[in-house]
Amino acid sequence: MRTHSSTDARRRQAGRRHPLASIALITIGLLSTGGAYALLTTTASADAPAASQASISEGQKIFASNCATCHGMSASGTADGPSLYGVGAASVDFQMGTGRMPLAYQGPQGEQKPPQFTQEQIDAVAMYIASLAPGPGIPDQKWLNGDGNIAKGGEVFRINCAMCHNVAGAGGALTEGKFAPSLSGVEARHVYEAMVTGPQNMPVFNDTNLTPQDKADIISFLKFQQDNASPGGVDLGSLGPVSEGLFIWIFGLGAVIGVTIWITARPN
Amino acid sequence: MTTVQDSTKTPSATPSKGSRFTGAVANYLDERTSISGITKELGRKIFPDHWSFMLGEVALYSFIAILLSGTFLTFFFEPTMTQVHYDGSYVPLKGIEMSAAYASSLDISFDIRGGLLMRQVHHWAALLFVAAIGLHMLRVFFNGSFRKPRELNWVIGFTLFILAMAEGFTGYSLPDDLLSGNGLRIIDGMLKGVPLAGTWISYLFFGGEFPGEVIVPRLYSLHILLLPAILVAALGLHLLLMVINKHTQYAAAGRTNENVVGVPIMPNFAAKAGGFFFVVFGVIVLIASFFTINPIWNYGPYDPSPISAGTQPDWYIGFLDGALRLVPPGLEFVLWGHTWSFNILLPMIVIGIFIVLVIIYPFIEAWITGDKREHHITERPRNAPTRTAIGAAGVTFYAVLWAAAGSDIIATHFHLTIEAVTHTLQALLILGPIIAYFVAKRICLALQKKDREIALHGYESGRMIRLPGGQYEEVHRELNDYERWRLVDYIDYKPLMVRPDARGRISPMQRVRAVFSRWFFEDRISPATRAELESGEGHH
Numbered sequence: 148m149r150t151h152s153s154t155d156a157r158r159r160q161a162g163r164r165h166p167l168a169s170i171a172l173i174t175i176g177l178l179s180t181g182g183a184y185a186l187l188t189t190t191a192s193a194d195a196p197a198a199s200q201a202s203i204s205e206g207q208k209i210f211a212s213n214c215a216t217c218h219g220m221s222a223s224g225t226a227d228g229p230s231l232y233g234v235g236a237a238s239v240d241f242q243m244g245t246g247r248m249p250l251a252y253q254g255p256q257g258e259q260k261p262p263q264f265t266q267e268q269i270d271a272v273a274m275y276i277a278s279l280a281p282g283p284g285i286p287d288q289k290w291l292n293g294d295g296n297i298a299k300g301g302e303v304f305r306i307n308c309a310m311c312h313n314v315a316g317a318g319g320a321l322t323e324g325k326f327a328p329s330l331s332g333v334e335a336r337h338v339y340e341a342m343v344t345g346p347q348n349m350p351v352f353n354d355t356n357l358t359p360q361d362k363a364d365i366i367s368f369l370k371f372q373q374d375n376a377s378p379g380g381v382d383l384g385s386l387g388p389v390s391e392g393l394f395i396w397i398f399g400l401g402a403v404i405g406v407t408i409w410i411t412a413r414p415n
Numbered sequence: 416m417t418t419v420q421d422s423t424k425t426p427s428a429t430p431s432k433g434s435r436f437t438g439a440v441a442n443y444l445d446e447r448t449s450i451s452g453i454t455k456e457l458g459r460k461i462f463p464d465h466w467s468f469m470l471g472e473v474a475l476y477s478f479i480a481i482l483l484s485g486t487f488l489t490f491f492f493e494p495t496m497t498q499v500h501y502d503g504s505y506v507p508l509k510g511i512e513m514s515a516a517y518a519s520s521l522d523i524s525f526d527i528r529g530g531l532l533m534r535q536v537h538h539w540a541a542l543l544f545v546a547a548i549g550l551h552m553l554r555v556f557f558n559g560s561f562r563k564p565r566e567l568n569w570v571i572g573f574t575l576f577i578l579a580m581a582e583g584f585t586g587y588s589l590p591d592d593l594l595s596g597n598g599l600r601i602i603d604g605m606l607k608g609v610p611l612a613g614t615w616i617s618y619l620f621f622g623g624e625f626p627g628e629v630i631v632p633r634l635y636s637l638h639i640l641l642l643p644a645i646l647v648a649a650l651g652l653h654l655l656l657m658v659i660n661k662h663t664q665y666a667a668a669g670r671t672n673e674n675v676v677g678v679p680i681m682p683n684f685a686a687k688a689g690g691f692f693f694v695v696f697g698v699i700v701l702i703a704s705f706f707t708i709n710p711i712w713n714y715g716p717y718d719p720s721p722i723s724a725g726t727q728p729d730w731y732i733g734f735l736d737g738a739l740r741l742v743p744p745g746l747e748f749v750l751w752g753h754t755w756s757f758n759i760l761l762p763m764i765v766i767g768i769f770i771v772l773v774i775i776y777p778f779i780e781a782w783i784t785g786d787k788r789e790h791h792i793t794e795r796p797r798n799a800p801t802r803t804a805i806g807a808a809g810v811t812f813y814a815v816l817w818a819a820a821g822s823d824i825i826a827t828h829f830h831l832t833i834e835a836v837t838h839t840l841q842a843l844l845i846l847g848p849i850i851a852y853f854v855a856k857r858i859c860l861a862l863q864k865k866d867r868e869i870a871l872h873g874y875e876s877g878r879m880i881r882l883p884g885g886q887y888e889e890v891h892r893e894l895n896d897y898e899r900w901r902l903v904d905y906i907d908y909k910p911l912m913v914r915p916d917a918r919g920r921i922s923p924m925q926r927v928r929a930v931f932s933r934w935f936f937e938d939r940i941s942p943a944t945r946a947e948l949e950s951g952e953g954h955h
C-alpha cells in the first residue's frame with residue numbers, strides 16, 4: 148500500500164512543471180504585450196502645438212480622425228455617441244485621460260483603459276471642444292494638491308460618493324451591468340473632473356452642490372487613503388465582510404484542518 | 416502509539432504509563448475533593464483519530480480566543496451613544512462628531528497598545544468560531560452521529576450555533592460605525608415588518624425612534640453578559656453529554672457498538688490537544704497580525720443618511736441578508752388598514768421553517784426509520800443515501816442564500832449584471848436543492864455498489880492474465896478482513912411494512928410513516944452478506 152502511493156507521488160513529481168514556471172511565463176507574456184503596447188502608442192504621438200489657434204485646429208484634426216465616427220464631424224452627436232456641445236474641456240480631459248474615449252466597444256459602460264493619446268493631444272482636443280460651446284474647464288491646480296481637510300473630505304465622501312464607490316473607494320455594482328469603478332490610482336484632476344462632469348451614470352456635482360473646497364477635501368481624503376496602507380494589515384481589497392468571510396473559510400479553516408489531519412494521521 | 420479499548424464492559428487490565436498518571440491524579444484530587452469519578456472518566460476518555468472529529472475542538476479553542484480578547488476589549492470599550500468629538504490619532508476622523516462607543520473603538524484601534532491586534536483577534540476568531548461550528552455540524556449530520564442517544568446533543572449543538580450567530584451580530588453592532596448601523600437598520604426593518612406589533616417592537620427594542628440612544632448599551636449587555644453566559648452553560652452541557660455518550664467512530668475491525676477505539680485522552684492525546692489549542696490560537700493571531708478585519712475607521716460614524724456600496728453582514732449572517740435580497744418584488748400590500756410586508760415576512764418564515772427542520776431532524780429521522788437502537792458507529796455518508804441527499808439539498812439551499820448576500824460583489828467581479836445574478840440565484844434557490852438531492856443520492860448508491868463489488872470480488876489489480884482457453888481476465892486482489900469490515904459493516908434498513916395494530920386497524924399516522932419510510936429506504940444497496948462473501952471467495 149505504502150510503496151504504491153510513493154511511486155505514484157514520484158511519477159506526479161516528475162510530470163509536473165516547476166511551480167515558478169507558470170508565474171515566469173505569465174510575467175514574460177505581460178511584459179512583452181505591455182512593451183508592444185507602449186511602442187505602438189508612443190509612435191502615434193505628435194509634437195505639442197504651440198499656439199492656441201494652432202492647437203484648436205490640431206484638436207479638430209485628431210477629433211475628425213478618432214472621434215467623429217461616433218460624435219459626428221462637428222461634434223453634434225450621432226446615433227452612436229452624444230453631442231459634445233457644452234461638455235467642456237474637463238469632460239474631454241477626463242474621458243480621454245482615463246482612456247475611456249475613444250470608446251472601444253458598446254458595452255454597459257465605457258471602461259477605463261490606458262490612454263491612447265499624449266497629454267498634448269488631449270489638451271488640443273479639449274481646447275477644440277471647449278471652443279465650440281462653454282462648459283466646465285480644466286480644474287485649477289490649487290484644488291488638486293491634496294492639502295485640504297482630510298476629515299471633512301471623508302465626511303463629504305461618505306455622504307455623497309460612498310453609496311456607489313464604497314467607503315474605501317473600492318467600487319461597487321450598479322444596475323444592468325454598470326458599476327462605479329474603484330478610485331484607487333485615479334489622478335486628482337480626473338477625480339475633480341469626474342465630479343464636475345458626471346461621466347455616464349455618475350451624477351454631476353456642480354459647485355453649488357459641492358464647493359471647490361469640498362472637492363479639494365475629497366481629493367485630499369482619497370489621497371490619504373491611497374498613500375497610507377491599512378493600519379490593520381493587508382486590506383483584502385477593502386471589499387468588506389465578503390472577502391473576510393471567504394478568507395477565513397479558505398485560509399483560516401484550511402490551515403486549521405491541515406493541522407487536524409496532521410495530528411490525527413497515524414504514524415506508519 | 417498505543418491503541419486502547421475503552422470498553423464499558425471490560426476495563427483494560429494492564430495499566431499503561433498514561434493511565435497510571437491519570438490514576439495518580441484522580442487519587443490526589445479524590446483525597447481532597449472526591450471528584451475522582453470525573454477525572455477518571457475524563458482522563459480515560461477515548462478520542463477517535465479521524466480529523467473531522469476535531470472540528471468541534473477548533474470551535475472550542477477559537478471560543479477561548481474570543482473570550483480572552485473580548486475581556487481585553489471590555490477594559491477600553493465605552494458602551495454609550497453620548498456624542499463626542501473624536502480627538503484621537505487617526506487623522507481622517509479628527510474633529511468628527513461620533514458616539515463614545517465608536518470613539519472608544521477607534522481608540523482601541525489606534526491609541527491603545529495591542530488594541531488593534533486584540534480587536535482583530537476577536538473578530539477573526541469570531542469568524543473562525545462560527546465556521547468551525549458549521550463544519551462540525553455538517554460532519555455530525557452526514558455521519559449520522561446525531562442518532563440515539565445523541566439527539567439532545569444535536570439540539571444543544573444547534574442552539575450553540577444560533578447563539579454564536581447572535582453573539583456575532585451583537586458584537587458587529589457595538590462599534591457603532593456606518594457598517595454596524597446599517598446592519599441594525601435592517602434589523603429595525605425586519606422588526607417593523609412584523610404585522611400589527613412591528614412598530615411597537617421596534618420602539619421597544621431601540622428605546623424610541625431608530626437609532627435612538629440606548630441600543631449600544633443594550634446590545635453590550637447582551638454581548639458580554641447574557642449571551643456568553645447562556646453560551647458557556649450550553650457549551651458545558653454539550654461537552655458533558657459528549658463525555659457521557661462517548662464519541663462515535665468509523666466502522667472497522669475491532670470497533671463495535673459497545674466500545675470506542677482510539678487514543679485515551681491522557682497523556683498522548685492531551686498533549687496533542689494542548690498543542691492543538693496553541694496551533695489554533697497561533698493561526699488566529701497570525702491572521703489577525705497580517706490581515707485587516709472590519710476596518711471601522713473607513714466606515715465613519717453611524718449616521719442614518721449615508722450607506723456604503725458593498726455593505727454586508729459577517730459571513731454567518733449572510734444567508735439572512737441573501738434571503739432578503741432574493742425576495743421577488745411586489746409582496747407588500749395594504750389590507751384592513753395595515754401594511755403587510757411579505758417581502759420581509761416571507762424570508763423570515765422560510766428561514767424559520769428551515770431552522771426548525773434542522774433542529775428537529777434527528778427526531779424526524781428516528782420516527783421515519785422507527786429505529787430505537789443506540790448507535791455508536793459512525794455511518795459513512797454513502798450508506799445513508801437519502802439522508803446524505805437531504806443534507807446536500809439543505810447545504811445547497813443555504814449556500815445559495817449565502818452567495819446572494821454577495822450578489823453585488825459577484826456582479827462587479829465577474830462582470831455580470833446584478834439582475835442576472837439575482838435571477839440566477841432565485842432559480843437556483845428552488846432548483847439547486849432538488850438537483851443536489853438527486854445527484855447526491857445517485858452518487859451514494861453508485862459508491863455503495865462499488866463497495867459491494869469490491870467486498871465480493873476484491874480490488875481490480877490492473878493485471879491481465881490469459882487463461883489456457885485464450886480468454887483474458889483481470890486479476891482481482893482479495894481484501895483482507897480489516898478492509899472488508901469497513902465496507903460491509905453497516906445497517907441495512909428496509910421500508911416499514913404497514914401492519915394492522917392489535918385491534919386490526921391501520922392508523923392514518925402509520926400510513927404516512929410508511930410512505931416516508933419507503934421514500935427513505937426504497938433505493939438501497941444491501942451490504943454483502945456473509946453467505947455472499949463466502950461463496951464469492953475463491954472465485955477470482
Ligand code: HEM
Pocket residue numbers: 478481482485486488489492520523534537538541544579582583584585586587588589590638639643646708709711
Ligand atoms: C461567541 C462569542 C463572541 C462573538 C462571536 C463575538 C463577536 C464580536 C464581534 C464580531 C465584534 C465586533 C468587533 C469589531 O470588529 O470591532 C465584537 C465586539 C466586541 N466584543 Fe465580542 N464576541 C463574542 C464574545 C465576547 C465576549 C465574551 C466578550 C467580553 C468578555 C466580548 C467583548 C466584546 C467587546 C467589548 C466588543 C466591542 C469592541 C470593539 O468593537 O472594538 N465579546 N464581538
